[in-house]
Amino acid sequence: EVDPAFVQDQQHRPKLSIIEAKGIPEIDLSPILPHAAPDQYDIDTLVKEIGTACKEWGFFQVTNHGVSLSLRQKLEEASRKFFAQSLEDKKKVGRDEINPTGYYDTEHTKNVRDWKEVFDFLSKDPTFIPLTSDEFDNRVIQWSNPSPQYPPQFRIIIEEYIEEMEKLAYKLLELIALSLGVEAKRFEEFFKDQTSFIRFNHYPPCPYPHLALGVGRHKDAGALTILAQDDVGGLEVKRKTDQEWVLVKPTPDAYIINICDIIQVWSNDVYESVEHRVTVNTKKDRFSIPFFLNPGHDAEIKPLEELINEQNPSKYRPYKWGKFFVHKIGSNFKKQDVENLQIYHYKLS
Numbered sequence: 001e002v003d004p005a006f007v008q009d010q011q012h013r014p015k016l017s018i019i020e021a022k023g024i025p026e027i028d029l030s031p032i033l034p035h036a037a038p039d040q041y042d043i044d045t046l047v048k049e050i051g052t053a054c055k056e057w058g059f060f061q062v063t064n065h066g067v068s069l070s071l072r073q074k075l076e077e078a079s080r081k082f083f084a085q086s087l088e089d090k091k092k093v094g095r096d097e098i099n100p101t102g103y104y105d106t107e108h109t110k111n112v113r114d115w116k117e118v119f120d121f122l123s124k125d126p127t128f129i130p131l132t133s134d135e136f137d138n139r140v141i142q143w144s145n146p147s148p149q150y151p152p153q154f155r156i157i158i159e160e161y162i163e164e165m166e167k168l169a170y171k172l173l174e175l176i177a178l179s180l181g182v183e184a185k186r187f188e189e190f191f192k193d194q195t196s197f198i199r200f201n202h203y204p205p206c207p208y209p210h211l212a213l214g215v216g217r218h219k220d221a222g223a224l225t226i227l228a229q230d231d232v233g234g235l236e237v238k239r240k241t242d243q244e245w246v247l248v249k250p251t252p253d254a255y256i257i258n259i260c261d262i263i264q265v266w267s268n269d270v271y272e273s274v275e276h277r278v279t280v281n282t283k284k285d286r287f288s289i290p291f292f293l294n295p296g297h298d299a300e301i302k303p304l305e306e307l308i309n310e311q312n313p314s315k316y317r318p319y320k321w322g323k324f325f326v327h328k329i330g331s332n333f334k335k336q337d338v339e340n341l342q343i344y345h346y347k348l349s
């Protein structure tokens, strides 16, 4: 018998026939590789491509991104070894309500349990974060990273990989800023005390792929996500043109990039954070590794002044990233009776 905690409402259950998202743009980043001689024409073309992808899909894949393939393979190998341990060993680096980093297997998305297990690791150790989501509570606490004992070197490999993710994320942010017509470094200031983290996902085979999801439909709350998926497939994106769920076909060595809620707000809805989800299958384990680029907890998020005017007024009321983040994390940790906080709750009507 399937545990009802995992069962999706009828209208959110996956279809068995899948549409392949051939349309998801694949973007070659070689014009901005460190050794590339900068050619203004190539860079302008790249910026246009990124702008179109952000507008039409909210998702794209990048190749020639400069991240070492052997480092990625080392990390993927370490992730498999970590999850292959006994539950008891994994729980030695388990998450709790005080320090929500490390291992856990009970995440909920929109109050339905996800068919997966996870290991989270922060970019910055310590990371400063508000104690509560109450806007009048000024107390700040520190989160720190777990110290996994197995596989050996796991921590060092993760730290090395995170450095690469940050470099790629900043390059992408510059291209996105240019595509919106603002200064390349416009977003830099928000990331001084960043709250970014990397997540290791393991989706075990599931006997009820028609009822459960690896991750239920959701939008990512931060600025930008850089995802490495393996060759199994399962990530689906809600296509903007017709609201159909389409599969993001695995491309070896490419990264999947998606615009998250904060860029949606900064751009005043020129770009949108797109819904996605992960389906599971009865036979294969699937592994993925998203890097979530998040600003400092104190960053105030609102549409960029350069993009609003009398004809095009701000569509959002400002919010503090840390408060939003803490609220979200609390609701993913356990099932709640109320609707979770979503970015549209900040929309001005």
Ligand SMILES: O=C(O)CCC(=O)C(=O)O
Pocket: 199, 201, 215, 220, 227, 229, 234, 235, 276, 277, 278, 287, 288, 289, 290
């Ligand atoms: O596993 C995947 O492909 C995507 C996971 C995801 O969307 C998330 O962790 O936010």
Ligand SMILES: [Fe+2]
Pocket: 218, 219, 220, 276
């Ligand atoms: Fe996601």
